[in-house]
Amino acid sequence: MPKRVDHHERRQQVADSLLRVAARQGLEAVSLRHVAEEAGVTAGMVQHYFPSKEAMMHFAMATASERYERRMRARIAELGSEPAPNEVIRAALISFVPCDESERDEARVALAFQSYASTRPTVAAELAAQNAQLSEFLAAQILLARRDDTVDPATTATALLATAEGLAVRVLSAKLPHEAALDALTYQITLTLDTPPDPDA
Amino acid sequence: MPKRVDHHERRQQVADSLLRVAARQGLEAVSLRHVAEEAGVTAGMVQHYFPSKEAMMHFAMATASERYERRMRARIAELGSEPAPNEVIRAALISFVPCDESERDEARVALAFQSYASTRPTVAAELAAQNAQLSEFLAAQILLARRDDTVDPATTATALLATAEGLAVRVLSAKLPHEAALDALTYQITLTLDTPPDPDA
DNA sequence: TCCTTTGCATTGCATATGCAATGTAAAGAT
DNA sequence: ATCTTTACATTGCATATGCAATGCAAAGGA
DSSP states (O other): OOOOHHHHHHHHHHHHHHHHHHHHHHHOOOOOOHHHHEEEEEEOOOHHHHHHHHHHHHHHHHHHHHHHHHHHHHHHTTTTTSSHHHHHHHHHHTTOOOHHHHHHHHHHHHHHHHHHHTTHHHHHHHHHHHHHHHHHHEEEEEEEESSSSSSOHHHHHHHHHHHHHHHHHHHHSOOOOOOHHHHHHHHHHHHHHHHHHOOOO | OOOOOOOHHHHHHHHHHHHHHHHHHOOOOOOOOHHHHHHHHHHHHHHHOOOOHHHHHHHHHHHHHHHHHHHHHHHHHHTOOSSSSSHHHHHHHHHHHHHHHHHHHHHHHHHHHHHHHOHHHHHHHHHHHHHHHHHHHHHHHHHHOOSSSSOHHHHHHHHHHHHHHHHHHHHHHOOOOOHHHHHHHHHHHHHHHHHHEEEEE
């Protein structure tokens, strides 16, 4: 046989090319041949590593979200050991907002996959699982940030996550400048975490 | 000639079918023939009313957002004359969250178009225009709701809109129950509009 | 040394796609 | 009555798609 090859690595490379194609021309432009061309290989090679286009899509989606998660973790790690919970929350949420071209690319792909998932229950289930994880993590941090029990951590986490994701969408499709998105996010986080309990009751 | 026909109406019918196909199988499944079949007409007829697929997509998107806007206006109108600004805001934002199957269909399509727009500047420009309108409207209502100038209406409007849209996305692709989405939205609106000024400064 | 396995390339096929071209029948104009 | 316009339908074509089938050379084991 020819030089032994790391299957997983090759699959990653292919998935990479898929993501680049998707970032540029959307998921509809993703075809075996386009992906192969982007990767500088033949369509046959792509077929060798993925039994079907669907499998390739799944793998690429997993790769993308894995990569995103890593970015988020890195940002949180940058805060040093024992960071303040609201700094952690801030770092996590900011990761959603695309602030340069490469982040826009990633976010475009993420958005495309959200839409992709919305008509495919299997895919949606995977996304849901990841989201649940992030949501729980955020809720835990919120609990730490506000030791008073004046807020429901789950609801708050949902709201904050939705805000961050919604801002991302609006940066991409509604031409919202990312600075404005960051302002809005900052505002929302502050409002959520620094509001004194029982304001009017 | 055969019975004179309302062009606009026919185009609407075709667009309708397009939206139904998109709601069920995503935008990638939208083709002249699929749309035609869904509409119960021939592909030639579709071609007769739209010079190209792209034109059809544009028209369908406009139809969808027009329909959505109508729904939102109706909800606001239901509040009676001179409604409280925060009721107006609430009504507008709630319209984003899909709460039944037909609303889920609409929202799926909306999400698909967001993604579609994110790789097509022309389309994005149209979306941006509509969004700007809604954003301004919301900002105005926020100004009414909070006569104190402790919040920046534009930023607040952006944050609230993003939250609503993000919640919609999460209901569709992350299996968030719509009740939870409504809770989070309510929470966020209350927090935004009913927080006393200068809490800690 | 042979022979099998592995990694990839090529070819081909059935099907789908957007769209141009052309046909045709009905309704109105002259 | 004829002629033209309108509203579709049909056909066909170039191209793209997913995928199966097959080829084939290099690396290792026997």
